[in-house]
Amino acid sequence: MTQTALEAINLIRRFGETRALDEVYFTIPKGQVVSLVGPSGCGKSTLLRTLLWLEPPDDGFVKVGDRYLGKDLSPEGLVRRQSGREIDRIRPRIGMVYQSLNLWPHLTVEQNVTRPQIRVARRRPEDARDKAQALLDRLQIAQLSDRYPGEISGGQKQRVAIARALAMDPEIMLFDEPTSALDPELVGEVLSLLREFADGGMTMMVVTHELAFARDVASRLMFMDHGRIVADGDPNTVISSRKNARVAEFFDRVQAFHPDFRNPHQRRQR
Amino acid sequence: MKFDFDYVLSSLPRVSDAAMVNLRIAILAFCLALIGGTALTLVRSLKIAPLNGLIAVCLSFIRGTPILIQIFLIYYGLPAATGLRLPPEIAGITAIALNSSFFISEIMRGSLPEIDGGQIEASTALGLSPGVIWRKVILPQLFRRISPMLINEGTVIVKGTALLSVITVVEALRVSQQIGAAKFRPFEPILAAAAMFLIINLALTAGGLLLERRFAREGR
Numbered sequence: 001m002t003q004t005a006l007e008a009i010n011l012i013r014r015f016g017e018t019r020a021l022d023e024v025y026f027t028i029p030k031g032q033v034v035s036l037v038g039p040s041g042c043g044k045s046t047l048l049r050t051l052l053w054l055e056p057p058d059d060g061f062v063k064v065g066d067r068y069l070g071k072d073l074s075p076e077g078l079v080r081r082q083s084g085r086e087i088d089r090i091r092p093r094i095g096m097v098y099q100s101l102n103l104w105p106h107l108t109v110e111q112n113v114t115r116p117q118i119r120v121a122r123r124r125p126e127d128a129r130d131k132a133q134a135l136l137d138r139l140q141i142a143q144l145s146d147r148y149p150g151e152i153s154g155g156q157k158q159r160v161a162i163a164r165a166l167a168m169d170p171e172i173m174l175f176d177e178p179t180s181a182l183d184p185e186l187v188g189e190v191l192s193l194l195r196e197f198a199d200g201g202m203t204m205m206v207v208t209h210e211l212a213f214a215r216d217v218a219s220r221l222m223f224m225d226h227g228r229i230v231a232d233g234d235p236n237t238v239i240s241s242r243k244n245a246r247v248a249e250f251f252d253r254v255q256a257f258h259p260d261f262r263n264p265h266q267r268r269q270r
Numbered sequence: 271m272k273f274d275f276d277y278v279l280s281s282l283p284r285v286s287d288a289a290m291v292n293l294r295i296a297i298l299a300f301c302l303a304l305i306g307g308t309a310l311t312l313v314r315s316l317k318i319a320p321l322n323g324l325i326a327v328c329l330s331f332i333r334g335t336p337i338l339i340q341i342f343l344i345y346y347g348l349p350a351a352t353g354l355r356l357p358p359e360i361a362g363i364t365a366i367a368l369n370s371s372f373f374i375s376e377i378m379r380g381s382l383p384e385i386d387g388g389q390i391e392a393s394t395a396l397g398l399s400p401g402v403i404w405r406k407v408i409l410p411q412l413f414r415r416i417s418p419m420l421i422n423e424g425t426v427i428v429k430g431t432a433l434l435s436v437i438t439v440v441e442a443l444r445v446s447q448q449i450g451a452a453k454f455r456p457f458e459p460i461l462a463a464a465a466m467f468l469i470i471n472l473a474l475t476a477g478g479l480l481l482e483r484r485f486a487r488e489g490r
């Protein structure tokens with residue numbers, strides 16, 4: 001039986017009249033790589049913030065691994081709000097990597113990775129340091145441990161942000177448009193890093209405009225529009241399907257820029 | 271009347287001894303003001319309307335009236351109002367620290383928006399509690415940013431200690447006036463006192479520059 005990494009149950013979020021999230025349901029099993037695609041303003045950012053309970057939904061539940069986040073639902077159907085402390089303990093089980101990375105500029109690379117481990121996961125400083133070194137080593141930035149974020153490049157900063165999230169042993173990693181804040185020449189590097197993670201069996205949800213990634217690396221594509229997940233499934237099926245007019249229109253428009261994007265067979269033969 | 275440089279030098283030993291009192295008062299008041307200013311900033315960040323209203327009223331009073339009057343109020347007014355009579359030095363430290371707390375809190379408030387909100391969100395997402403975020407993320411960065419303004423506030427405090435001569439604190443200015451009164455020549459001892467304040471503030475500014483240089487390495 002496959003275990004669940006992240007589950008969204010009937011997430012609803014209203015801003016006045018508009019529904020930023022409209023009955024969002026999904027289950028991501030361990031090891032799956034999901035891409036979340038959609039036009040801007042479709043609710044992707046709200047969804048990420050809601051999944052982390054940074055912006056509690058008006059209704060619905062989030063489940064990380066086997067634990068609810070924000071609100072508990074007992075088997076008898078009782079709903080209980082969690083305390084701030086409880087939420088803080090569960091939150092890092094979702095490893096979030098922000099578009100703007102948000103490293104702590106006053107701490108060194110190593111401290112950026114060890115600080116949450118010591119403060120939140122209550123690990124001993126030496127254990128935290130070992131873990132940080134192992135991760136920085138794996139991400140090939142071990143030589144930068146003593147530098148400050150202001151002294152390293154954008155691509156290196158992103159690796160630090162990834163290491164910081166991974167150090168908390170998350171059930172799933174969320175990436176918010178990991179390539180859009182980077183120089184074009186770094187995009188390929190990040191995509192191959194994500195591909196490496198995917199091959200290593202990491203559970204990931206990637207909000208992306210990089211449709212080649214969505215098609216070739218992710219095993220599942222969720223398409224969001226107007227706060228709803230309007231298409232969900234195998235990337236090639238979703239991309240070539242004409243069932244949903246909104247989805248078809250979106251990919252038609254994308255196709256104009258990437259002529260053979262819709263033609264997966266050509267790519268498959270590589 | 272001729273300027274007598276030897277007279278300046280001869281009054282220096284007593285004035286410099288008294289300047290140690292200024293230094294002591296300034297250090298204590300500055301430390302208290304840092305604590306008070308941080309506490310005020312934290313309280314204001316809670317956005318409790320009546321409390322922030324009260325702080326705003328106090329702030330406009332402290333900012334809008336001379337610090338000399340505030341010193342008088344604490345030294346003479348407090349005993350009259352509550353029966354609590356503070357020794358001159360304690361009253362002076364209290365007045366200066368209180369005054370400076372509000373100015374430091376304003377400095378902090380001014381620089382707080384410069385700290386990226388995304389960092390706070392990322393810290394929350396990593397499970398850091400609001401208290402830890404303040405202690406380990408916001409305040410360390412805030413103090414680095416405002417260090418030049420804090421040094422400036424420090425020099426204001428050092429100079430402010432001279433005002434305590436009016437509430438009988440035996441500090442550099444008062445001692446220099448005493449020497450001047452005894453010798454019927456007030457000018458030279460006052461220059462000696464001025465030199466003492468200048469030395470303290472130059473040392474403070476130099477320390478500030480060293481700190482800034484250290485912070486600059488960490489960069490952004």
